[in-house]
Amino acid sequence: MSEHMPGGRLPEDPSPEARFNALFDAWAATYDAVVSGADDEYAEVFAGYDRILERVAGEIDRPPGALVVEIGVGTGNLTQKLLARGYRVIGVEPSQAMRREARRKVPEADVREGSFLHLPLDEAGGEAYVDAFVSTYAFHHLTDAEKEMALRRMAARLAPEGRIVFADTVFADEAARQAVIEEARRRGFHQLLRDLEQEFYPLLSDLEDILARVGLHAVFERLNRYVWMWKAVRRRP
């Protein structure tokens, strides 16, 4: 088991917000070491982590001051990059310890309690329409049905030129998923194996179908062995 992450079963509570809070509350203090390559089990997952976050920030391509909502901010690494580009950023994060860590590292950030399915946006306060939703390494915490619900809600709040830019683990097909599961088993990567078997990493085709059903057109690009970035805009009628 990884020394950086607590093991054990997922909590019984199936609510999408609370499902992973205990895990991430416990991981907050050592998360940044893991994304920097300190844990062999996750080295390939986080390979090129900083470059991946830069790519996501770069794909937003909206003018400074545009409203960017980042979901699942973790320790605030992408938040920092978004603020450096002059965006108005609302960070959303369900884990209390992660929120605390993000606020400590990025005191100027507006980090709010919430989740993909509960966006803490103030419609009356100028937050009804969003120029970009962004997220890295977080969307796989939702089941595919929840992913669809979350994307439908985001699509409904996109400003006319708005976009959704996400990067996360996606598998090209079932054979690709089974290959990494087999390899994790062979190398004794028990924590990674638990993640691969219990979290909700989508197949590329399933994600494409979900995006199409909610009326979004998306372009995908693979960024490392696990992570794909995709940028979605509303389909033109």
Ligand SMILES: C[S@@+](CC[C@H](N)C(=O)[O-])C[C@H]1O[C@@H](n2cnc3c(N)ncnc32)[C@H](O)[C@@H]1O
């Ligand atoms: C692996 S971390 C990624 C953190 C950061 N985005 C990054 O790229 O380093 C996943 C984050 O997603 C958050 N998360 C888990 N379930 C979520 C949900 N339903 N809605 C929003 N965020 C969630 C976790 O609390 C955690 O902070």
